[in-house]
Amino acid sequence: MTRRAVVIGAGLAGMLAAAALSDAADEVIVVERDDLPDGPEHRRGLPQGRHAHLLLAGGLTAMEDLLPTTSPRRLLLDAGAHEISLGSGMIGHTSEGWYRRWRHDGPTMLACSRALLDWVIRGAVLDHTKTEIRRGQVTGLMGTADRVTGVRYIPATPSESDSDSGEMELDATFVVDAGGRGSRVTHWLEHLGISDIPERTVDSGLVNATRVYRVPEGAERFPMTIVYADPYSGRPGRSGMILPIEGGRWMVSLAGTRGGEPPADPDGFLRYTLALPDPIVGRLISGAEPLTDVHLSRSTHNARRYLEKARDWPDGLVVLGDALATFNPVYGQGMSVAALGARVLRDGVHGLEGLASPGLARRVQRGAARSVEAAWAMAVGQDVWYPDTRGGRPTAADRLVTRYSRRLNKAATGSYPAAAALWDVSSLVSGPERLLHPTTLLAVANGALLPPLSEPPLSGAEREVLRGLDRTATG
Numbered sequence: 001m002t003r004r005a006v007v008i009g010a011g012l013a014g015m016l017a018a019a020a021l022s023d024a025a026d027e028v029i030v031v032e033r034d035d036l037p038d039g040p041e042h043r044r045g046l047p048q049g050r051h052a053h054l055l056l057a058g059g060l061t062a063m064e065d066l067l068p069t070t071s072p073r074r075l076l077l078d079a080g081a082h083e084i085s086l087g088s089g090m091i092g093h094t095s096e097g098w099y100r101r102w103r104h105d106g107p108t109m110l111a112c113s114r115a116l117l118d119w120v121i122r123g124a125v126l127d128h129t130k131t132e133i134r135r136g137q138v139t140g141l142m143g144t145a146d147r148v149t150g151v152r153y154i155p156a157t158p159s160e161s162d163s164d165s166g167e168m169e170l171d172a173t174f175v176v177d178a179g180g181r182g183s184r185v186t187h188w189l190e191h192l193g194i195s196d197i198p199e200r201t202v203d204s205g206l207v208n209a210t211r212v213y214r215v216p217e218g219a220e221r222f223p224m225t226i227v228y229a230d231p232y233s234g235r236p237g238r239s240g241m242i243l244p245i246e247g248g249r250w251m252v253s254l255a256g257t258r259g260g261e262p263p264a265d266p267d268g269f270l271r272y273t274l275a276l277p278d279p280i281v282g283r284l285i286s287g288a289e290p291l292t293d294v295h296l297s298r299s300t301h302n303a304r305r306y307l308e309k310a311r312d313w314p315d316g317l318v319v320l321g322d323a324l325a326t327f328n329p330v331y332g333q334g335m336s337v338a339a340l341g342a343r344v345l346r347d348g349v350h351g352l353e354g355l356a357s358p359g360l361a362r363r364v365q366r367g368a369a370r371s372v373e374a375a376w377a378m379a380v381g382q383d384v385w386y387p388d389t390r391g392g393r394p395t396a397a398d399r400l401v402t403r404y405s406r407r408l409n410k411a412a413t414g415s416y417p418a419a420a421a422l423w424d425v426s427s428l429v430s431g432p433e434r435l436l437h438p439t440t441l442l443a444v445a446n447g448a449l450l451p452p453l454s455e456p457p458l459s460g461a462e463r464e465v466l467r468g469l470d471r472t473a474t475g
Contacts, residue, residue, distance in 0.1 A: 002026050003355055006151055006172040008138045010036060011046065012118055013321025013338035014178035015033045015125045019066045021174065022129035022345035024355055031153050033137045033234065040079075040116040040246075045180070048329055049114040050295040051210045052243045052253035057086075057107035058428030059205070059336025062343040063121070069128050069409040073110065075120050081112035081244025084224050086423040091456050092276045095230035096410040099419065101223075106420060107427040111224060113245050117335070139167060141175065141317065148175050148317040148361075174355040176318050176345070178338075183323035186305060189275040189314075197310050202391040203301035204237070204383040205258025206328055210295050211269060213250045213288040219465050220248070225284065225456075227276045229255065231385040232406065236260025239330060240273050241282040247320060252285055255300075255330045257386040280456055286473030298330070301391075302328050302379050308369040313362045316355070318345060325372045328383055335374040336428050342373040374425070374432050380404070399418050407444050408435065416446025 001086065005025035007014045010032035018028045033046040042049050055063075056075075063072040077083060084090055087106030092099040093213060110117075125131055143149040150171040150473030177185045186197050215222075229237030236259040243251040254262040254272055262272045273282030305327040309311070321338040344367035348360055381401060384392045394402070411418035421440040424430040457467065 009179040016342035018131040019177040024349040028131040040119040053114040054332040055110040056336040056427040060337035097413045141188045147315040198306040204386045206262035206300040208297045209262035210290040212251040214220040258388040330387040381400040415449035417443035
């Protein structure tokens with residue numbers, strides 16, 4: 001009997017799931033509703049694709065593990081992605097002050113357009129695994145509450161269908177739903193008799209606005225720059241970042257919670273950057289050449305399906321990526337959490353008797369939920385503090401955690417051990433337990449050992465670049 005795996009969705013989570021299954025299955029078929037581009041271009045089914053994305057260190061390591069015969073890191077760097085050190089390669093302004101840049105690099109992350117990342121990873125999976133992509137819209141799951149046995153889908157080419165309804169059935173030993181935030185998996189499970197799945201949404205009303213600029217001459221090596229929002233001021237959160245991407249471009253992404261949304265018009269976009277808690281983003285782009293219009297997106301809430309809590313779970317089904325949990329994109333966690341979930345899947349199918357192994361799907365689903373937990377706590381733990389957030393207000397536990405995290409952030413502006421702990425957790429290299437390690441607790445207790453910075457931590461050359469850009473903007 002052919003061991004066939006079917007993956008719903010050819011986004012990043014779906015392609016990494018296909019890689020995870022490729023050694024255990026005889027064939028892997030990915031069903032994708034969108035017409036996929038032939039190059040690094042935006043696709044309609046990914047509304048957040050035009051905004052800034054970061055591949056965190058934890059997610060990058062998981063991708064390397066999933067594709068051991070090639071190096072996603074090297075492929076992305078060769079395609080123009082930028083490698084950024086959290087310790088020395090970025091400038092960050094927070095409500096607690098400026099982060100310092102240390103001699104130690106710390107974890108690194110990759111920065112590029114989402115279109116480039118998806119294209120490179122999709123190509124790597126197709127080239128190095130036995131995976132094929134079929135165009136079509138999945139309409140349901142086949143099987144029972146005990147076992148999923150395939151999917152029903154409507155092919156993009158109607159002549160392929162062999163039924164009056166236009167649907168086709170695709171048998172599978174194992175199915176992964178990586179269909180994104182629009183997944184209908186809970187509806188499909190109800191048809192199988194599973195309906196006790198808790199869900200939660202926390203919506204700060206965040207709006208993203210992004211515009212791409214040509215990197216000004218002389219600023220090619222200027223660090224990634226972020227002005228973080230302040231969740232604790234009682235006012236709407238406003239943030240902005242400059243992300244270096246392929247092709248000698250800056251992707252400038254703004255984000256504002258309910259009541260502080262960035263505008264879509266070019267003049268308002270620039271004014272917004274200059275009115276952030278520090279105007280450095282606006283100073284850098286005031287004289288830069290814009291290459292695109294301003295793109296706005298509002299689908300930014302945190303949403304989670306607690307599938308691991310269902311009383312019964314069918315063998316042969318796992319849900320990963322945004323179909324399992326979506327995060328406020330300002331925290332940059334979604335792609336890395338998807339990669340970590342796919343690695344849990346790969347580890348689950350290795351060493352077992354096969355994809356049909358009883359209980360395999362439930363074990364993987366619970367493992368994927370653990371990969372979600374730290375990122376969810378980080379995102380929701382901040383979003384609940386913004387005014388008019390829907391779906392949650394700070395609890396007593398939130399207040400306790402927030403007091404500690406604010407002290408950690410303050411210490412991180414002038415203490416290397418505190419900064420290192422913060423990097424490890426925020427980049428998903430370590431779990432939250434890293435924050436309770438004795439060295440971290442001592443660093444938080446000691447606080448910032450160096451005085452706060454009164455200006456961005458720029459080198460002499462970078463300071464001259466900023467002054468030159470100021471002159472260009474006013475000249």
